[in-house]
Amino acid sequence: MRPVVSLVDAGSAQYQHNREVYEALVAALRERMQWAIAGGADRARSIERHLARGKLMVRDRIDMVIDDGTPFLELSTLSGYGQYDDEVPGAGIVTGVGLVHGVPYVFIANDATVKGGSLVPVAIKKHVRAQDIAEQNRLGVIYLVDSGGAFLPLQDEIFPDKDHFGGSFYRQARLSAQGLPQLSVVLGGCTAGGAYVPALSDEVIMVQGIGRIFLGGPPIVKAALGEIIEPDDLGGAELHTHVSGVSDYMADTEQEAYGRLREICETTAQRRIVDRQGWIDWSEAEPPRYDPTDIYGIISADDRIPFDSTEIIARIVDGSRFAPFKPEWGESIVTGFARIWGHLVGIVANNGIIFSESALKATHFIELCEQRRIPLLFLQNTSGYMVGRDSEAAGIAKHGAKMVSAVANATVPKYTVLIGGSYGAGNYGMCGRGFNPRFLFAWPNSRIATMSADTAQTVLVDIRLAGMNSEDTTPTHVAELRREVASQYETQSDPYYATSRLWDDGLIDPVDTRDVLGLCLALAARQDEPPGGPGIVYRM
């Protein structure tokens, strides 16, 4: 693999302008993440109360459990952003992947400083998503439970449906059955449904004084039975560890509980992160030759001006080395091989519109990676498949479908990063959320929608006008309609709107992309070879 020859001119006015604009985007991302960590209405008071009880902040808890000086890959930090009156930073739950004794685990940790850790609909979605990540990547799950249970005002969005609260218990039980350890530390209330998180765990530790488990808390007991009982007598660590057996261990302090948890993790018989399996092509990593912060200057501040994905690839992959596949055909999709933190990957990256040739090339390349058992990385930067008479006549629909089909059926690990636009069926062909990539991250400049706001205002306004009387279609009215549609599309295609709803696994600073993908690829490397295996590679 040869290093990419970069054509980026860091001295150009365009680069400098792009960079300034992007640095503001990154600053905003950091600021909003800070909001998730410690911001939000009345959060300061709630944090103060939490700390006053001798309890630790949720991220500090995770930091104390994982191996010292190792990464924690936090997911969907900005879930809930802009929803629920901005009162539920991070959806009140932190998920991610970290190492314990060198073994990666998924962490699902409630944040009791956010509405007492009670679960809003997006929190359930995040909980379930973390469990799905555990299943797909074969990871045990550590639950740091400190939750008031379902957020009852929104119970209809939490309780009954397939992937609601019930789905989380269904997954927990089945993950355990698959040999993936389910371990709980009870650090606060686990009421009603919440009680099943520890109860369904393989091993449970309760912290005395703060951890409580009951199906019905004191208010319900009083209402139902007229009994007045102290919470610790009803479901404290002492009761559950010595009498009921709901808990296996009691700890005096959170720290002691984490010590016990780490002790438990010594015996879980899981593959370590360094246990790379034979089907994985891995070699020592090499940093990119080009400075990753160049990405800020490469991405156009004006999203109508395209940028070259190869330049992005050069700043993400080892040694900036990239072996392009079929580089002189179907050029609006860049395909080729590279290494990320030593892991060989096949990269499919857009340069704008997907034409028939691009779709066919991508399909060919995906089949190649599937044949060779090479994980796939999709870098989405597309306005979608080409429209128009010529394109339709050339069969763009069937060619696009080939690509969608190849992506859907590829069994090798797939990863997706939204580095620009993710519009229309391009989102599907490029392994959007619906295609189950192992992880999907987005950059703060990305946009995701069926079509761009510009296109939408033309298309939707025309459709609406077609159904109206001519007297209603005054120019002011038309302008008003255009503004409305554009505004809706702009709002909904905003990456924060997307990440808030868990359409991705988190917004990341482009500079972190290589590291984040490296962490994800390493998780798959310890797994058995995916089923499927060599198939036909069609020359399209």
Add this chain to the structure above:
Amino acid sequence: MRILVANRGEIARRIIRTVSAMSHESVAIYADPDAHAPFTREATRAVRLGPADLASSYLSIDRIVTVGLESGADAVHPGYGFLSENAAFARAVIDAGMTWIGPRPESIDAMGSKIEARRLALASQVAVVPGFDASQDPADLARAAERIGYPVLVKASAGGGGKGIRIVSATHFFAEELAAAMEEARRSFGDDRVIVERYVTRPRHVEVQVVGDKHGAVFHLGTRECSVQRRYQKLLEEAPAPNLRDDSRHGMQEAATALARQIGYDSVGTVEFVVDDETGAFFFLEMNTRLQVEHPVTEYVTGCDLVELQIRIAAGERIDLSHVEITGHAFEARINAEDAWEGFAPQVGTVTDLVVPDWVRWDSAVEVASEVTPHYDPMIAKLIVGGSDRESARRGLARALDRLVIGGLRTNTGFHRWLIDQAPVAEGRVTTRFLDETALPAPPSEEAAAAAAAVMWTREAEISRSAGVWNRLGAFRITPHAVTRVVHLEGVDVHDIVVGAQGPAGGSAEPAGTVSKDDRRVVVVEAGQSFTFTVLTTTQRWSPRGRQSHGPPGAVTAPFPGVMAEVRAAAGDAVEPGQVLAVLEAMKMLHPLAAQFPATVSEVRVAAGDNVSSGQVLITFDTQNGDSE
């Protein structure tokens, strides 16, 4: 030539170094505790003497001479201490046909006797501390005091340990103080005889290095100051002695050479004086007929190798040191395995880490993995730092003490670091009373050291040798929050240090230290003191205690129903964990009920033969002593 080095530790290594440099062979001798000591490896060959006890090892003249003969040694170097000033040893070596690297036995004898040394000094016109012991008549003693001049010291002839010593400042106190001193002497030693002596108000210990050859030539190599002493043990020495009046310096140098010439001294030796810092007057104390511990400071300022001189003189060479000039200044700090902050208590243990700055001379008995045993002197090394002038040498020593890392074993480096910044030391006006009159400060802060160690550990912990992104990225986060790193350090106490993005407060900037990742050990230098910490894992730090005892803490309860087969505890008993307090019989099995923690029994609520039910409280403890938490 093959030279047997009749010593151990740093001085054996130092002698072997010169012996090797002169292309001679060395024979080391060792007692069992030193079997793996560096000096045994560095010698051409090493011969075991015997077990640890000195009489059958380093002090056994017969054994050493036999080893010398058996190993074919041509000469014996005695080092310092042990048999270095033992004329019988020197004679035995000579009688066995080997060369004694030291002065003639007669010189050793002469200077070994205080009375003879004093007589010889007087004969060479060298002043001794004026004193009187010719009569015990109070009137004679009073007249002697007048003649010597106040203040005077009245001290027991049989004295020692400061008993029977009185300082008399003027005539009219003399009679009373004399009576008191005599009474104290009689009570302490059963002998009321006293000596009246000049009391030196501000005494300094200054010594002159002399060198004589077998052809009558005698030279001096300038002065050394050794006033920093604790209980007559020198701790910090320097060359040349600072702030001496020219006439004192020259006077002492001349007196020393005169004395050496008078006794026909034919080796390297040291003449010690007490100097009154107020008047510049100096008085002969004694002469050491051997190499001195602090010889390196003289080597630094003269460029001479004193061991080489000893060997060449012993071989009969003519020596000419007339061209030697004193240039620059040097300090030597004696590094002792002792805890200065705990009454200089001796320390034993294994040196786990050793980092010595590269701009110093380090004469050391130890290296990494050396064990310091209680058998010998606590001095494990000498740190020698020189400079173009006294202040630069002093600063160099300070810097060296800040960078010197000694792990696994507490030494007095922190004490030295404090010492050299004290005004009298900094100014070069220390008296031998300085340490007795000065209270030690609070020890260097272990908290600050722990904080620095935690930062060092977290930094080091992130550097992974394992391949792969998860091991190489350190504490990577996509979020901007300060990563909490709790480092559990077990040193004297367990410290849990939270290292945030800014690091813990209070740590010094970039302190010296080492991190041994595999051993989970951090040594960090705080105010010159090395602190050794073990980094506990979370599991170790928070290893949960067993909780076998049911029921309320502070009580033994019946785990199941049964009959009390036996009750052993009684109210008021102090019990230890594991001690069986009662035996419960159930299902024809005997179940001992043991204490879970140390406690005092407060009440025994059952007797043998009682039927008890599950959970019934049988024995309670005094909760203050028996608090299970």
